[in-house]
Amino acid sequence: MSTEKIPYKIYLSEDELPKQWYNVRADMKKKPAPLLNPATGRPVTADELKAVFCDELVKQELDETNAYIGIPDEILSFYKMYRPAPLVRAYCLEKALETPAKIYYKFEGNNTSGSHKLNSAIAQAYYAKKQGLKGVTTETGAGQWGTALSMACSYFGLDCNVYMVKVSYEQKPFRREVMRTYGASVTPSPSNTTQVGRKILEEFPDTNGSLGCAISEAVEAATSKEGYRYVLGSVLSQVLLHQTVIGLECKTAMDKYGIKPDMIIGCAGGGSNLGGLIAPFMGEKLRGEADYRFIAVEPASCPSLTRGVYAYDFCDTGKVCPLQKMYTLGSGFMPSPSHAGGLRYHGMSAILSELYDQGLMEARAVEQTQVFEAAQRFARVEGILPAPESSHAIKVAIDEALRCKETGEEKTILFGLTGTGYFDMYAYAAYNDGKMSDYIPTDEEIAKSTAKLPKV
Amino acid sequence: MSTEKIPYKIYLSEDELPKQWYNVRADMKKKPAPLLNPATGRPVTADELKAVFCDELVKQELDETNAYIGIPDEILSFYKMYRPAPLVRAYCLEKALETPAKIYYKFEGNNTSGSHKLNSAIAQAYYAKKQGLKGVTTETGAGQWGTALSMACSYFGLDCNVYMVKVSYEQKPFRREVMRTYGASVTPSPSNTTQVGRKILEEFPDTNGSLGCAISEAVEAATSKEGYRYVLGSVLSQVLLHQTVIGLECKTAMDKYGIKPDMIIGCAGGGSNLGGLIAPFMGEKLRGEADYRFIAVEPASCPSLTRGVYAYDFCDTGKVCPLQKMYTLGSGFMPSPSHAGGLRYHGMSAILSELYDQGLMEARAVEQTQVFEAAQRFARVEGILPAPESSHAIKVAIDEALRCKETGEEKTILFGLTGTGYFDMYAYAAYNDGKMSDYIPTDEEIAKSTAKLPKV
Numbered sequence: 001m002s003t004e005k006i007p008y009k010i011y012l013s014e015d016e017l018p019k020q021w022y023n024v025r026a027d028m029k030k031k032p033a034p035l036l037n038p039a040t041g042r043p044v045t046a047d048e049l050k051a052v053f054c055d056e057l058v059k060q061e062l063d064e065t066n067a068y069i070g071i072p073d074e075i076l077s078f079y080k081m082y083r084p085a086p087l088v089r090a091y092c093l094e095k096a097l098e099t100p101a102k103i104y105y106k107f108e109g110n111n112t113s114g115s116h117k118l119n120s121a122i123a124q125a126y127y128a129k130k131q132g133l134k135g136v137t138t139e140t141g142a143g144q145w146g147t148a149l150s151m152a153c154s155y156f157g158l159d160c161n162v163y164m165v166k167v168s169y170e171q172k173p174f175r176r177e178v179m180r181t182y183g184a185s186v187t188p189s190p191s192n193t194t195q196v197g198r199k200i201l202e203e204f205p206d207t208n209g210s211l212g213c214a215i216s217e218a219v220e221a222a223t224s225k226e227g228y229r230y231v232l233g234s235v236l237s238q239v240l241l242h243q244t245v246i247g248l249e250c251k252t253a254m255d256k257y258g259i260k261p262d263m264i265i266g267c268a269g270g271g272s273n274l275g276g277l278i279a280p281f282m283g284e285k286l287r288g289e290a291d292y293r294f295i296a297v298e299p300a301s302c303p304s305l306t307r308g309v310y311a312y313d314f315c316d317t318g319k320v321c322p323l324q325k326m327y328t329l330g331s332g333f334m335p336s337p338s339h340a341g342g343l344r345y346h347g348m349s350a351i352l353s354e355l356y357d358q359g360l361m362e363a364r365a366v367e368q369t370q371v372f373e374a375a376q377r378f379a380r381v382e383g384i385l386p387a388p389e390s391s392h393a394i395k396v397a398i399d400e401a402l403r404c405k406e407t408g409e410e411k412t413i414l415f416g417l418t419g420t421g422y423f424d425m426y427a428y429a430a431y432n433d434g435k436m437s438d439y440i441p442t443d444e445e446i447a448k449s450t451a452k453l454p455k456v
Numbered sequence: 457m458s459t460e461k462i463p464y465k466i467y468l469s470e471d472e473l474p475k476q477w478y479n480v481r482a483d484m485k486k487k488p489a490p491l492l493n494p495a496t497g498r499p500v501t502a503d504e505l506k507a508v509f510c511d512e513l514v515k516q517e518l519d520e521t522n523a524y525i526g527i528p529d530e531i532l533s534f535y536k537m538y539r540p541a542p543l544v545r546a547y548c549l550e551k552a553l554e555t556p557a558k559i560y561y562k563f564e565g566n567n568t569s570g571s572h573k574l575n576s577a578i579a580q581a582y583y584a585k586k587q588g589l590k591g592v593t594t595e596t597g598a599g600q601w602g603t604a605l606s607m608a609c610s611y612f613g614l615d616c617n618v619y620m621v622k623v624s625y626e627q628k629p630f631r632r633e634v635m636r637t638y639g640a641s642v643t644p645s646p647s648n649t650t651q652v653g654r655k656i657l658e659e660f661p662d663t664n665g666s667l668g669c670a671i672s673e674a675v676e677a678a679t680s681k682e683g684y685r686y687v688l689g690s691v692l693s694q695v696l697l698h699q700t701v702i703g704l705e706c707k708t709a710m711d712k713y714g715i716k717p718d719m720i721i722g723c724a725g726g727g728s729n730l731g732g733l734i735a736p737f738m739g740e741k742l743r744g745e746a747d748y749r750f751i752a753v754e755p756a757s758c759p760s761l762t763r764g765v766y767a768y769d770f771c772d773t774g775k776v777c778p779l780q781k782m783y784t785l786g787s788g789f790m791p792s793p794s795h796a797g798g799l800r801y802h803g804m805s806a807i808l809s810e811l812y813d814q815g816l817m818e819a820r821a822v823e824q825t826q827v828f829e830a831a832q833r834f835a836r837v838e839g840i841l842p843a844p845e846s847s848h849a850i851k852v853a854i855d856e857a858l859r860c861k862e863t864g865e866e867k868t869i870l871f872g873l874t875g876t877g878y879f880d881m882y883a884y885a886a887y888n889d890g891k892m893s894d895y896i897p898t899d900e901e902i903a904k905s906t907a908k909l910p911k912v
Binding site for chain 2: 007008009011013014077080081082091092110111112114151154155173174177178180181182183376379380381382383384385420422423425426428429431432
């Protein structure tokens with residue numbers, strides 16, 4: 001434990017970067033429920049998954065016993081281009097809030113994809129390349145995942161086909177251009193390049209598209225072409241595994257300076273960032289070595305943990321993926337068009353769902369306008385303009401810091417700042433113009449969409 | 457000198473950050489020519505300048521003797537939020553080019569303003585605050601300077617009025633929203649808020665605006681309101697002084713690892729980045745302690761160093777600022793609408809002009825399409841999507857690295873990567889679509905605009 005003054009930003013040296021990812025499932029006594037094959041109702045086999053996903057990633061997806069999985073050298077080299085990510089002491093925010101709390105954030109936005117998504121994209125691209133594949137397919141909504149995957153594929157010389165939800169394709173032309181600059185082909189979904197796309201276009205010629213439809217198109221494109229596989233940017237356990245690089249770096253940096261967080265806060269859509277950030281700390285809690293509070297923050301417009309049910313459901317609206325037991329609002333749930341596209345997902349990672357169900361993690365839902373208030377407050381004192389998704393964590397971190405101001409407690413707060421909002425300025429414009437609305441689904445809406453869960 | 461392997465990114469610790477800016481004029485035997493008052497034809501006095509600029513900044517502008525000027529603690533604290541900026545070893549680019557050259561770049565884009573502009577913005581805002589001013593005014597073209605100043609003013613609670621060239625205001629709504637998020641008021645120029653604006657609008661109601669007009673409006677706004685001053689993001693010697701934090705960090709990092717660059721390359725519009733990057737190295741050259749090649753890279757569409765004349769000229773098209781001796785294309789020169797807005801300036805910093813005139817620095821002009829080719833090549837292997845301005849330096853760094861490949865020389869190349877291109881995707885779109893054009897002014901055009909220089 002160091003006694004020197006904590007710097008504004010703690011950067012690890014390259015030697016201190018994690019060389020293994022941490023698989024939190026190994027330390028869970030009760031494991032997440034297995035993925036089910038919707039056709040048979042039985043746990044999916046590795047062979048079934050290998051038709052859709054890369055072989056090595058299937059292995060990682062199903063691995064519940066190995067606590068540490070080595071990071072290949074090629075991935076480590078890529079990580080070194082943009083990692084370590086800084087652990088920042090929010091001195092200026094603390095001062096502005098006049099709080100006795102000590103606030104830290106792990107900032108993942110200092111790379112061109114603008115978020116933590118690159119941590120898993122490069123891993124998935126690497127395994128695809130190693131398997132000798134020609135390329136991968138994926139879907140993207142807000143565009144951060146698609147951008148990250150484009151960068152990763154460009155690095156390894158892989159073909160990258162992104163199905164981008166049509167309304168985003170049209171409203172976010174700049175995200176699309178970043179992907180094109182990295183050599184990806186970007187197709188607005190639904191498209192006439194797939195059977196499922198043509199079918200939807202025939203039925204609803206004026207549709208704006210949806211994430212569910214884009215997933216179905218990407219899966220069809222991957223499985224119908226020689227040498228392609230489908231990749232996904234969140235929800236899956238393999239993605240949470242790769243993202244543990246966030247939490248591991250964070251833990252090393254905090255240990256180095258003798259910092260112990262009282263609570264760890266992260267936004268949660270599919271769970272990739274939160275799962276990666278908390279994993280090593282959760283491991284200590286599971287092993288009885290230390291205790292922490294973990295808080296998942298979700299949008300009030302899409303409250304899977306706080307208002308959903310814990311049950312088997314489809315991961316996609318097209319119902320082509322395996323069934324996963326998770327907190328879900330129902331795969332048919334249509335969240336209102338909020339500005340935090342990365343959090344508009346009906347379900348939640350199986351790992352996080354199980355930890356939440358066991359009472360090891362809390363969850364809180366926050367409304368959009370409050371989130372942008374917090375984002376602006378943060379931006380003005382800490383310099384960084386945060387992504388709408390990340391700002392959900394900022395909102396709760398500020399709430400907790402203000403609570404400390406009331407009670408006088410000097411708590412240590414750590415939150416994940418997943419990315420920057422440079423491609424979300426239309427959302428900030430709505431906020432600046434006072435035109436942002438908050439929509440919270442009614443109990444009837446949620447009851448209706450969760451009533452249609454598959455029977456298993 | 458360290459013998460350990462050079463990491464991908466060298467981050468200094470906070471203790472190693474420069475505590476003084478370096479004033480290269482102190483080491484120049486022949487100083488830059490003094491600014492002249494256009495009304496009297498005599499050197500401007502401090503008192504004359506103080507009507508427009510903050511007192512302390514006037515002192516810095518006129519200081520030719522003090523080699524080091526202390527950085528106030530408040531500015532150092534702000535620097536610590538986003539500095540040190542990394543010095544990056546471009547291992548992946550070297551590999552892709554198959555060059556024996558060693559390539560380094562100093563990356564200034566890891567802050568929300570997206571560029572090095574913040575280094576001077578925070579200094580100028582600090583001195584304005586210290587003088588007890590209410591606010592500052594400025595102009596912005598592409599928007600990077602306006603964004604940086606908005607952030608700095610927000611931090612110190614200063615009012616910030618930005619006159620944004622009308623065509624940029626309309627074409628770059630997202631830049632405008634970033635400034636608004638930081639609390640700045642952004643006015644499309646020409647506007648009816650100033651006399652000069654109203655006059656221009658009366659004469660040319662459909663004008664798209666120009667930097668020259670925006671400067672004139674900002675100066676009028678500053679001098680006609682109690683408690684306001686005008687600030688500028690480049691060209692002035694005070695700005696180059698603040699930007700030496702780039703070069704000083706760079707030098708410390710290189711010395712630490714025993715790296716000596718053979719050549720230092722930077723893009724040059726008004727000269728703030730290049731001047732700041734090369735200053736401490738140039739100091740060594742001026743004092744006869746070491747030798748380096750310095751290469752200024754400018755757009756072929758606006759070639760002030762390579763095709764301009766060295767003479768007294770107005771810094772603005774509105775002719776309200778002092779006369780400066782510099783390499784200039786004439787203050788009436790209208791550069792073609794290239795995508796590197798930050799380099800579309802008719803003149804060049806007085807310091808850099810004098811160094812160039814003394815043969816201490818080289819200059820090279822490059823065409824836009826080649827610049828975007830280099831930008832894309834760089835982005836695909838180094839991860840970072842560069843600003844069009846910064847990509848001018850990338851283009852020449854790649855050219856020099858490929859020359860080393862031919863000759864087999866293991867030269868060490870350092871270039872300045874001033875910022876990111878996230879708000880320039882319309883430009884990348886033009887490149888991706890094959891719709892980018894190159895325009896080089898004819899000799900007649902340059903002769904015509906330089907024929908109208910003021911007589912002094």
